Structures are given as C-alpha cells and as structure tokens.
Amino acid sequence: MGFFDILQSIIPAAIFFAAPLIFTALGGVLSERSGVINIGLEGLMVMGAFVGVVFNLTFVDVFGPELTPWVSIFVAAIVSALFATFHAVASITLRADQVVSGVAINFLALGIGLFLVKQWYGKGQTDMVSAPFYRESIWLLSDIPVIGPLLFSKTYWTSWLAVLAAVLVWYMLYKTPFGLRLRSVGEHPMAADTNGINVNKMRYIAVIMSGFLGGLGGAVFALTISLDFSHATISGQGFMALAAMIFGKWHPMGALGAALFFGLAQSLSVVSGGIPLLKEIPQVYLLIAPYVLTILALAGFIGRAESPKALGKPYEKGSR
Amino acid sequence: MANKKYSFVLVALISVLLGLLAGAIIMLVSGYNPINGYAALWEGAFGDLYFTGETLRRITPLILAGLAVGFAFRTGLFNIGVEGQVIVGWLAAIWAGTAFELPTLIHLPFAILVAALAGAFWGFIPGLLKAKLHVHEVIVTIMLNYTALYIANHVIRTLLTDGKDSTPYVAESASLRTEWLTNLTQFSSMHLGIIIAVFGAFVMWFLLERTTQGYELRSVGFNQHASKYAGMKVDRKIILSMVISGAFAGVAGAMEGLGTFQHMYVMSGFTNIGFDGIAVALLGGNAGLGIVFAAGLFGTLKAGALNMPLEAGVPSELVDIVIALIIFFVAGSYMIRWILSRFQKEGK
Numbered sequence: 217m218g219f220f221d222i223l224q225s226i227i228p229a230a231i232f233f234a235a236p237l238i239f240t241a242l243g244g245v246l247s248e249r250s251g252v253i254n255i256g257l258e259g260l261m262v263m264g265a266f267v268g269v270v271f272n273l274t275f276v277d278v279f280g281p282e283l284t285p286w287v288s289i290f291v292a293a294i295v296s297a298l299f300a301t302f303h304a305v306a307s308i309t310l311r312a313d314q315v316v317s318g319v320a321i322n323f324l325a326l327g328i329g330l331f332l333v334k335q336w337y338g339k340g341q342t343d344m345v346s347a348p349f350y351r352e353s354i355w356l357l358s359d360i361p362v363i364g365p366l367l368f369s370k371t372y373w374t375s376w377l378a379v380l381a382a383v384l385v386w387y388m389l390y391k392t393p394f395g396l397r398l399r400s401v402g403e404h405p406m407a408a409d410t411n412g413i414n415v416n417k418m419r420y421i422a423v424i425m426s427g428f429l430g431g432l433g434g435a436v437f438a439l440t441i442s443l444d445f446s447h448a449t450i451s452g453q454g455f456m457a458l459a460a461m462i463f464g465k466w467h468p469m470g471a472l473g474a475a476l477f478f479g480l481a482q483s484l485s486v487v488s489g490g491i492p493l494l495k496e497i498p499q500v501y502l503l504i505a506p507y508v509l510t511i512l513a514l515a516g517f518i519g520r521a522e523s524p525k526a527l528g529k530p531y532e533k534g535s536r
Numbered sequence: 537m538a539n540k541k542y543s544f545v546l547v548a549l550i551s552v553l554l555g556l557l558a559g560a561i562i563m564l565v566s567g568y569n570p571i572n573g574y575a576a577l578w579e580g581a582f583g584d585l586y587f588t589g590e591t592l593r594r595i596t597p598l599i600l601a602g603l604a605v606g607f608a609f610r611t612g613l614f615n616i617g618v619e620g621q622v623i624v625g626w627l628a629a630i631w632a633g634t635a636f637e638l639p640t641l642i643h644l645p646f647a648i649l650v651a652a653l654a655g656a657f658w659g660f661i662p663g664l665l666k667a668k669l670h671v672h673e674v675i676v677t678i679m680l681n682y683t684a685l686y687i688a689n690h691v692i693r694t695l696l697t698d699g700k701d702s703t704p705y706v707a708e709s710a711s712l713r714t715e716w717l718t719n720l721t722q723f724s725s726m727h728l729g730i731i732i733a734v735f736g737a738f739v740m741w742f743l744l745e746r747t748t749q750g751y752e753l754r755s756v757g758f759n760q761h762a763s764k765y766a767g768m769k770v771d772r773k774i775i776l777s778m779v780i781s782g783a784f785a786g787v788a789g790a791m792e793g794l795g796t797f798q799h800m801y802v803m804s805g806f807t808n809i810g811f812d813g814i815a816v817a818l819l820g821g822n823a824g825l826g827i828v829f830a831a832g833l834f835g836t837l838k839a840g841a842l843n844m845p846l847e848a849g850v851p852s853e854l855v856d857i858v859i860a861l862i863i864f865f866v867a868g869s870y871m872i873r874w875i876l877s878r879f880q881k882e883g884k
Contacts, residue, residue: 302864305868310867310868319815327854330853331566331851331857335851452681458675511679514665514675
C-alpha cells in the first residue's frame with residue numbers, strides 16, 4: 217500500500233467526518249461572536265438530525281431520491297433556526313443565564329425528538345432513510361491530477377458545502393458592515409448601541425443563524441453517517457463542535473481547521489485497520505488521540521484563546 | 537440575602553409547577569390523558585416499596601453529580617466533565633472492589649475513597665490546565681469525557697478481564713447493598729449510597745459556608761481579580777475546586793459500581809449521570825440542600841417515567857421535556873421574578 221493510497225483512504229474520510237462539525241462550529245462562532253454563549257449546539261444538532269430524518273422518511277415519495285436529502289437538510293435547518301429562538305428569547309430578552317438556557321435546549325431537543333419518534337413510529341428509533349446522500353465525484357474538479365482523486369472523487373457534496381459555508385461566514389463576519397456590527401455587539405455592546413446598532417436585534421439574528429447552521433450540521437450527520445434517528449444519533453458531536461469553535465479561537469477559519477483536525481483524527485481510528493503502521497497500535501490510543509491531542513495543543517502551542525469580551529453578559533440599556 | 541434565597545426557592549417551585557403543567561398540556565395535545573399519565577408516573581416512583589427503592593437508587597448518583605457540578609459552579613468553573621469523572625470513579629471502585637479481600641469496614645470505605653481519588657485526579661487535570669495555562673476548562677473537560685470512556689472500555693477489556701465485555705462482580709465486603717434493604721424494598725437495587733449522597737450534600741455545605749477555604753473558593757467565584765488583590769491564591773483555588781468537584785463525581789461513580797450494578801461493562805456511550813448533574817445543580821441553585829431536592833425531583837420523574845408507557849401509553853421521554861422546561865423556566869426566572877415583584881407591589 218503506497219503512501220498515496222493511504223492518503224486517499226484517510227483524507228476523504230477526514231472531510232466526511234468533519235462536515236457536520238464544521239457547520240455546527242460555524243453556528244457557534246456566529247452566536248458567541250455576538251456575545252451569546254451557545255452550549256445548546258448539541259441540542260440544535262439533535263433537532264436538525266431529527267427533522268432531517270423524519271422529513272426524509274415522510275417526503276421521499278414527493279421529492280424523489282435525488283432532491284429529498286437536500287430539501288430535508290434545508291427544512292431541518294429552518295426548524296432548528298426556529299428552535300434556537302427559544303435560546304434567543306431566554307438569553308437575550310429574559311436575560312437568562314446563557315449556559316443554563318443552552319443546557320435546557322440540549323435536554324429539550326432530545327426530549328421532543330424521542331417523544332415524537334415514539335409517538336409516530338411506536339419505537340425508540342426511526343427506520344433507516346432510503347434517500348441519504350451518496351458519495352459522488354465532483355464534476356471537473358475530480359479530473360485534476362493528484363488533488364482530484366484525493367479531494368473531489370468519491371466525496372459528498374455536503375462536505376464541500378461545509379467548507380464553502382466557512383468561507384461565507386468568514387466573509388460575512390470580516391468583510392461586511394453586518395459582520396462588523398455582529399462582532400461589535402459581542403465585544404462592547406454599549407459602544408455598539410451608542411453607534412446606533414440595535415444590540416438585541418443583532419444577537420437575535422446571530423443566535424437564529426447559529427440554529428440554522430447547527431440544524432444543518434445535525435441533518436448532514438444524520439443523512440451521511442447515521443442514516444436514522446435514535447437517542448444515540450447525536451451523542452456529543454455538538455460538544456465537539458463547541459470545542460472546535462474554542463480551539464479555532466472563535467474564528468470561522470479556525471473552526472474549520474479545528475473541525476478538519478477532529479475529522480482527521482477520527483478517520484485515523486476508523487481506517488487504521490487497513491494501514492500497516494497504524495495496525496500495530498492498540499485501538500484505544502487512536503480512539504483517544506483526537507481528544508488528547510486537542511488538550512495538548514491547547515495547553516502547548518496554540519496559546520491562550522480569548523473569548524469575545526461581552527460573552528455571556530445580557531445587555532441592559534444604560535447599565536455600565 | 538435571606539430574601540434572595542427565599543425568592544430563588546419560590547422561583548424554583550413555580551418553575552417546577554409550570555414544567556409539570558406544560559407536560560400535562562403536551563399529553564393533552566398528543567391525545568393522552570394527563571391525569572392517567574401523572575398517576576402512572578407517581579405509581580412508578582412510589583407505588584410500592586420496590587418502586588420506592590428503585591427511585592431512591594436513581595436519586596443517589598444524581599445528588600452526587602449535582603454536587604460535583606454545583607461545587608465547581610460556585611468557584612466560577614463549569615465542569616462538563618462530571619460524566620468522565622463518574623466513569624473513572626466507577627472504574628476505580630470496581631478495581632478496588634474486585635482486587636482486594638478485606639473486612640467490610642475497611643474494604644467499602646477504601647473502595648469509595650479510591651473512586652473519589654480517581655475522580656479527583658480526573659478533575660485535577662482541567663483544574664491545573666486552567667490555573668497554570670489558562671486553557672478553557674469547558675473544552676478540556678469535554679475532551680476528558682471521551683478519553684475516560686475509551687480508556688475505561690480498554691481497561692475493562694485488557695486489565696480487569698481477559699478480553700471480556702464485563703468485569704466480575706465486586707466482593708461482598710465492598711458492596712453497598714445490604715440484605716435488609718434489599719428485602720425491605722422487595723428486591724430492588726436500592727443500596728446504602730443514598731446516605732452517603734445526603735452526607736455529601738452536608739459536606740459541600742460545610743466546606744463552602746463554614747470554612748475559610750470555602751469562603752475563598754466562593755470569593756474566587758464572585759470575582760477572581762478582587763480575590764487576587766485580597767491576597768488569595770486564585771490558581772490554587774481553581775485547582776482545589778476542580779479536585780473536590782471531581783471527587784464528588786468519583787463517588788457518584790462508586791455508587792453505580794458498588795451499589796447499583798456491582799460491576800462495570802464496556803459502554804458504547806455515556807452514562808448521562810454527569811449531564812443530568814448539570815440540570816440538578818441548576819435547579820438546586822448550586823447549594824447542598826437545593827441539590828438534594830432537585831435530584832429528588834428529577835430522579836423521581838425519571839424513575840416514574842418508566843411506568844408511563846406501560847400504564848398510560850405515554851412515551852417516557854415526556855419527562856425529559858418536562859425537565860428541560862423546568863430548567864428553561866428557572867433560566868428565564870427574570871420573567872417570573874418580574875411578575876412576582878408586580879404582585880408584591882400591589883400587595884403593599
């Protein structure tokens with residue numbers, strides 16, 4: 217097995233595992249950059265996975281196998297965005313402790329999802345979806361030598377949508393007036409308010425967008441990796457996305473890099489069986505590698521991560 | 537201050553009532569009879585001595601996990617890693633419970649102590665990293681949860697057994713179960729752990745409210761900078777808080793290992809005890825007594841929920857929604873407080 221073959225088995229798997237984390241971590245970046253802590257990413261992913269799977273199962277005959285997964289992830293994203301308004305109302309308007317509200321989101325999403333699955337399907341998990349995303353070669357790009365087969369053949373469109381989303385979020389945050397406003401309400405809301413920016417409105421928009429992206433992440437996970445919905449479908453991926461966001465220092469590109477790193481580590485433990493050198497290592501080391509490496513990286517050479525200044529503080533007009 | 541405490545209790549009670557009310561509305565809308573639903577829940581939690589025993593057994597680790605989360609919260613730290621600390625505590629308790637032959641009076645405390653130390657060590661890592669290198673404790677504890685899960689599975693397969701998926705049972709001298717409790721509760725899995733858990737709540741209260749260390753820990757939680765200017769060693773307080781928090785979590789693991797299950801098995805996912813602990817601590821206002829009551833409520837709901845599909849046809853997950861809503865109402869207590877203050881003004 218040549219080096220290139222090894223790369224060819226690891227790299228696509230890494231991007232494949234990273235995609236849901238990328239979407240969700242980007243959602244986290246938007247919310248926290250506006251000053252609202254979002255521990256609820258896990259719950260937003262659960263909601264996305266639930267809606268994605270149920271919509272897919274229900275409407276596969278209406279939209280056909282080609283279109284259904286796309287409509288499903290879109291609907292899932294919209295529903296999760298609406299669901300995130302719970303978090304927005306609690307933490308922005310009602311000035312709730314944002315961590316508490318996020319924890320509630322996590323419990324609520326799982327409760328609602330499983331309750332409805334039990335009621336609609338009469339059992340603990342849904343059927344397998346019949347119209348998931350499939351691996352495809354991306355037109356033209358897959359014909360490029362070396363990186364074509366490595367990155368663009370036998371891949372998922374959704375993976376590249378995730379990378380594109382990261383670029384879009386970066387552009388929006390750093391190159392548009394909207395992004396400047398969003399970041400300013402997370403750093404110094406009073407100064408932003410003085411400049412005529414509606415702090416709470418910006419935060420609402422940010423939290424709802426994080427719901428959209430979190431839902432997208434959950435739905436993509438469900439329709440590429442798990443293919444059904446049960447209590448264990450989303451078990452900690454949202455927290456991993458949260459970690460990717462902090463690891464990436466609250467920057468969209470950083471979050472993208474961190475999520476890809478997690479994906480790479482995860483793919484190593486999955487494909488290790490076929491790789492001579494890795495086969496010798498006991499599996500437990502490969503399993504814990506992503507987590508231990510993250511801790512070491514944070515402790516060692518990444519340096520201190522500074523969160524947005526006003527993170528976690530509700531804004532009250534006129535308070536100092 | 538007393539007034540503030542009183543108002544939190546009131547808010548918590550109102551939140552619980554609103555949560556249960558919302559649960560009833562959900563049952564009604566979904567076509568179930570809410571009275572039957574809650575009756576089944578009550579029956580499943582306290583219907584007879586067996587159910588009562590099972591409920592108390594379920595409350596036990598919840599109290600300790602809630603104490604773990606709450607203790608760290610009081611020092612301004614968010615310990616999402618209770619889950620991992622529970623797992624290493626459980627594992628350590630099993631090791632101590634199976635590897636030695638000692639009289640009960642020594643063996644049982646020893647096994648619990650080993651579990652506490654294991655949990656404390658697992659809490660020490662994020663504490664140290666936070667204090668010395670300013671690494672975010674949330675991210676480290678999340679990572680350590682997974683690390684604990686995979687390492688525990690590996691240890692069970694390689695060190696504790698010969699490639700098996702389940703460890704042998706702990707020695708009787710290390711077991712928390714007693715014959716009279718088992719007989720009294722009609723062979724439920726109830727064990728003596730509930731006494732340890734309630735005692736743990738007392739320990740937390742005593743440490744935080746009656747010792748200098750506890751005063752300093754709380755002070756760091758209120759304002760790190762002010763504490764530093766006042767001459768407190770903030771770094772050490774952060775580490776100490778995480779260590780004590782981890783120790784509580786480790787004991788919660790021991791409750792599962794030495795009491796409920798008596799052994800440990802290879803786990804495909806988390807126990808969720810640690811995550812439930814977050815909810816318990818939040819509703820309990822991060823105080824010892826409050827946590828006991830909150831764990832009592834959530835444990836009762838969770839235990840009783842198992843009876844709901846059987847007797848009322850209601851999916852047991854309804855309870856998870858109710859718990860989530862209760863937390864939401866506590867979180868959004870600004871609204872409840874505002875309404876309360878309106879009433880108080882009118883009363884005057």
